[in-house]
Amino acid sequence: MKKLAAFKSLLASPGRVVIVTHFKPDADALGSSLGLAGFLTKKGHQVSVITPSDYPDFLAWMPGNDSVIALTKDPGPEQQAAKLIQQATLIFCLDFSNLSRISNLGEMIKQSGAVKVLIDHHLEPEAFADFEQWSAEAASTAGLVFELIEELEEKSLIDRNIAACLYAGVMTDTGGFRHNNTRYREFQIASELVRLGADPHQIARQIYDTNSLERLRLTGYVLSEKLVVLPAYRTAYMMLSHEELKKFGAQTGDTEGLVNYGLSINNVKMSVLMYDRKEEIKLSFRSLGNFSVNELARKHFAGGGHRNASGGSSKLSLDDTLKKLLALLPEYQHLLLED
Ligand code: 5GP
Numbered sequence: 001m002k003k004l005a006a007f008k009s010l011l012a013s014p015g016r017v018v019i020v021t022h023f024k025p026d027a028d029a030l031g032s033s034l035g036l037a038g039f040l041t042k043k044g045h046q047v048s049v050i051t052p053s054d055y056p057d058f059l060a061w062m063p064g065n066d067s068v069i070a071l072t073k074d075p076g077p078e079q080q081a082a083k084l085i086q087q088a089t090l091i092f093c094l095d096f097s098n099l100s101r102i103s104n105l106g107e108m109i110k111q112s113g114a115v116k117v118l119i120d121h122h123l124e125p126e127a128f129a130d131f132e133q134w135s136a137e138a139a140s141t142a143g144l145v146f147e148l149i150e151e152l153e154e155k156s157l158i159d160r161n162i163a164a165c166l167y168a169g170v171m172t173d174t175g176g177f178r179h180n181n182t183r184y185r186e187f188q189i190a191s192e193l194v195r196l197g198a199d200p201h202q203i204a205r206q207i208y209d210t211n212s213l214e215r216l217r218l219t220g221y222v223l224s225e226k227l228v229v230l231p232a233y234r235t236a237y238m239m240l241s242h243e244e245l246k247k248f249g250a251q252t253g254d255t256e257g258l259v260n261y262g263l264s265i266n267n268v269k270m271s272v273l274m275y276d277r278k279e280e281i282k283l284s285f286r287s288l289g290n291f292s293v294n295e296l297a298r299k300h301f302a303g304g305g306h307r308n309a310s311g312g313s314s315k316l317s318l319d320d321t322l323k324k325l326l327a328l329l330p331e332y333q334h335l336l337l338e339d
């Protein structure tokens with residue numbers, strides 16, 4: 001981190017800290033937030049973690065989960081969040097870098113006079129923070145939190161709870177140490193976290209091997225009925241209506257990972273999942289090699305992320321969102337057919 005000395009002295013006296021992460025947080029978003037919260041609490045700060053929405057049940061085991069303020073349709077948590085943000089001396093934004101991605105909370109943070117810190121690994125961050133721990137090479141935000149603690153020379157404060165939260169982020173954002181963002185460094189960080197008490201087997205089980213029967217049935221349905229391959233564009237896509245999600249009793253997080261199946265098909269270079277969240281259509285993109293889904297998501301679907309893993313949204317109907325995607329494919333065909 002640049003200006004590390006100034007940051008260090010900022011942390012030296014107790015403050016009112018708010019940690020915010022992105023909409024529908026995944027294990028990296030929540031794990032990095034709760035890991036950092038554990039660390040800052042140990043340093044004597046008063047810390048609150050706020051999420052702009054709910055998140056999957058398979059993340060509820062994370063130490064600190066019980067005190068997370070998750071915004072819902074109910075106005076209570078949002079009022080509580082507004083008050084905490086107003087009173088905060090220090091606000092951390094983790095695992096996202098565009099305040100527009102957290103709707104109302106983004107506005108509140110913009111208005112706040114607190115010192116702002118960005119910890120993130122997504123491409124093209126918005127410049128709003130006073131301090132940044134940012135790297136697009138880092139596979140996870142949790143890894144960046146670990147490195148920041150290391151830079152502060154306070155690794156001794158990482159206990160087994162903090163280590164478990166951070167390990168979960170490193171594990172999931174590398175797809176279980178499989179994606180092309182998995183560097184030597186990720187293994188180093190992971191091994192340090194295991195040394196400090198994270199249990200790789202337990203954490204993997206809690207995140208990957210705790211399916212509800214409904215979720216497995218939904219996966220089966222998507223793979224057998226909804227997966228479409230377009231060989232001419234080396235593209236696979238899946239589309240789920242609100243009715244279908246309802247029929248399978250889908251819960252938050254149940255669609256996570258579906259998009260990866262498309263990318264495992266021989267010769268497919270891009271996989272897209274589209275589903276109806278009711279207030280908008282959510283899109284997930286994955287690609288292999290040089291093909292940048294970040295560019296596609298940013299330019300056409302108000303989103304972004306990483307080169308090979310991005311997300312976005314659409315205000316069109318589900319069918320019109322598909323039409324829009326299909327109409328874009330010819331423009332990208334030459335890139336999709338490369339190598
Ligand atoms: P997923 O497809 O798993 O939801 O997201 C893939 C990656 O893209 C993650 O790093 C996620 O943070 C990012 N991402 C997902 N949705 C959006 C979005 O709407 N906007 C931006 N900027 N990034 C997103």
Ligand code: MN
Pocket residue numbers: 028029095121139140141173
């Ligand atoms: Mn992440």
